[in-house]
Amino acid sequence: MLNLAFGEAGLPVHPALRERLARAATDNGYGPVAGAPSLREAAAGYWTRRDLPTDPGLVVCGPGSKPLLYALLLAIGGDVVLPAPSWVSYAAQAGLAGVRPIMVPAPPGEGGAPDPERVAEAVSRARAEGRRVGSLLVTLPDNPTGRLAGQATVRRLARLARDLDLTIVSDEIYRDLVHDERAAFLSPAAVAPERTVVTSGLSKSHALGGWRIGVARLPSAPLRDRLLAIASEIWSSPAAPVQHAAAYAYAEPPELAERVAASRRLHGVVARAVAARFAAAGARVPAPQGGFYLYPDLAPLGRFATSGALAAALLDGHGVGVLPGTAFGDPPGALRVRVATSLLYGESEERRLAALTAERP
Numbered sequence: 001m002l003n004l005a006f007g008e009a010g011l012p013v014h015p016a017l018r019e020r021l022a023r024a025a026t027d028n029g030y031g032p033v034a035g036a037p038s039l040r041e042a043a044a045g046y047w048t049r050r051d052l053p054t055d056p057g058l059v060v061c062g063p064g065s066k067p068l069l070y071a072l073l074l075a076i077g078g079d080v081v082l083p084a085p086s087w088v089s090y091a092a093q094a095g096l097a098g099v100r101p102i103m104v105p106a107p108p109g110e111g112g113a114p115d116p117e118r119v120a121e122a123v124s125r126a127r128a129e130g131r132r133v134g135s136l137l138v139t140l141p142d143n144p145t146g147r148l149a150g151q152a153t154v155r156r157l158a159r160l161a162r163d164l165d166l167t168i169v170s171d172e173i174y175r176d177l178v179h180d181e182r183a184a185f186l187s188p189a190a191v192a193p194e195r196t197v198v199t200s201g202l203s204k205s206h207a208l209g210g211w212r213i214g215v216a217r218l219p220s221a222p223l224r225d226r227l228l229a230i231a232s233e234i235w236s237s238p239a240a241p242v243q244h245a246a247a248y249a250y251a252e253p254p255e256l257a258e259r260v261a262a263s264r265r266l267h268g269v270v271a272r273a274v275a276a277r278f279a280a281a282g283a284r285v286p287a288p289q290g291g292f293y294l295y296p297d298l299a300p301l302g303r304f305a306t307s308g309a310l311a312a313a314l315l316d317g318h319g320v321g322v323l324p325g326t327a328f329g330d331p332p333g334a335l336r337v338r339v340a341t342s343l344l345y346g347e348s349e350e351r352r353l354a355a356l357t358a359e360r361p
C-alpha cells in the first residue's frame with residue numbers, strides 16, 4: 001500500500017529537536033494558556049524575520065494549528081468565507097461550531113483564496129438572509145491545490161475585508177515549503193495587519209504533526225483574550241516539553257533551517273516531476289508552487305465518472321491511496337496526491353534528506 005492521502009512529510013524527528021524534547025521531559029507543570037514565554041518570543045522572532053513585526057504578547061500557542069483554527073472560529077463568530085476547493089477540516093469545523101461555510105471558488109488558475117470578485121456578493125447574500133459573517137480564510141500555500149494565491153488577490157481580499165468588516169484568518173502552515181522560486185509570498189497580515197490572524201505550526205515544515213504544536217499571531221488584544229478564554233477551557237496549555245523544543249525550532253538555528261530548505265527543494269523537484277508525468281498522460285494539472293500536494297484533474301482522460309470512483313480504482317487495483325477532489329467540494333476528476341519525495345529517488349526520504357543536509361543522526 002502506498003499512502004499518498006495523508007499530509008505528512010514522512011521525515012524523522014531532527015536529532016536536535018529530539019534532544020531538546022528529552023531534556024525537557026522533567027517539565028511537568030501546567031504552563032500559561034497562551035504558551036511558554038520562550039516559545040511566544042521565538043515565534044514572534046520567526047514572524048518578525050519574515051517582515052511581520054510581532055509582539056510576543058499577541059502570540060497564542062496551542063496543541064496544533066487545527067485546534068487553534070477551531071477556537072478562532074468560535075472567538076471570531078459568524079459564518080466563514082472559504083475558498084473552494086479547500087482543506088476539508090475548515091468546513092467540518094464550521095459545522096461543529098454551528099456556523100455556515102460560505103464556499104467561494106478561487107480565481108481561475110489560483111488556489112487557496114476565494115475570488116475577490118465573488119466574495120462581496122456572497123457575503124451580501126448571506127447578510128441579506130440575516131446571517132452574521134465574521135471571517136474569511138486563506139491557505140498560503142494551499143492544500144489541496146499546491147498553489148500560492150497571487151499578491152494581487154491577497155491585496156484585494158485585504159481591502160475587501162476592511163470594506164466588509166471581516167477578520168482574515170491566514171493559514172500559513174505550508175509557508176516555508178513554497179518551492180516555486182518565482183512565486184512571491186504575501187501574507188494578508190502585511191496588508192491588513194489590524195484584522196488578520198496568522199496560524200502556523202511545525203507539523204509540515206519540521207514533520208512534527210504528532211507532537212501537536214501550533215501558533216497563532218493575533219491582530220488585537222480583545223481577539224486574543226477571546227481566544228484565550230476558549231483555549232483555557234479546552235486545552236489549558238500545549239504540552240510543556242514540546243514547547244521547549246518548539247522554541248528551539250522557531251529560533252531557526254542553522255541545522256534546522258538547512259533541513260527545512262532541503263525539504264522545500266526536494267518537494268519542489270518531485271512535485272514538478274510528478275506533475276509533468278500527469279500532464280504527459282493527458283491530465284490537467286495546476287503547476288505546483290508549495291506544500292505537499294498536487295491536484296491533477298483526470299477528467300480529460302474520461303475513464304471514470306467521478307474522482308471517488310477513480311480513487312477507489314487506484315486503491316483496489318494498485319494499492320495507492322489518494323483523496324478524491326469531491327472530498328474538497330470539487331467537481332469530478334480532481335485527485336489530491338501527496339508529493340512523496342522517496343518515490344522518485346527510490347530511497348527513503350530520511351536518507352535523501354540526511355545526504356542533503358549532512359546531518360548526523
Ligand code: PLP
Binds near residue numbers: 066171
Ligand atoms: N492547515 C492545513 C491547510 C493543513 O493541511 C493541516 C494539516 O493537514 C493543518 C492546518 C493542521 O496542522 P496541525 O498539525 O498544526 O494541526
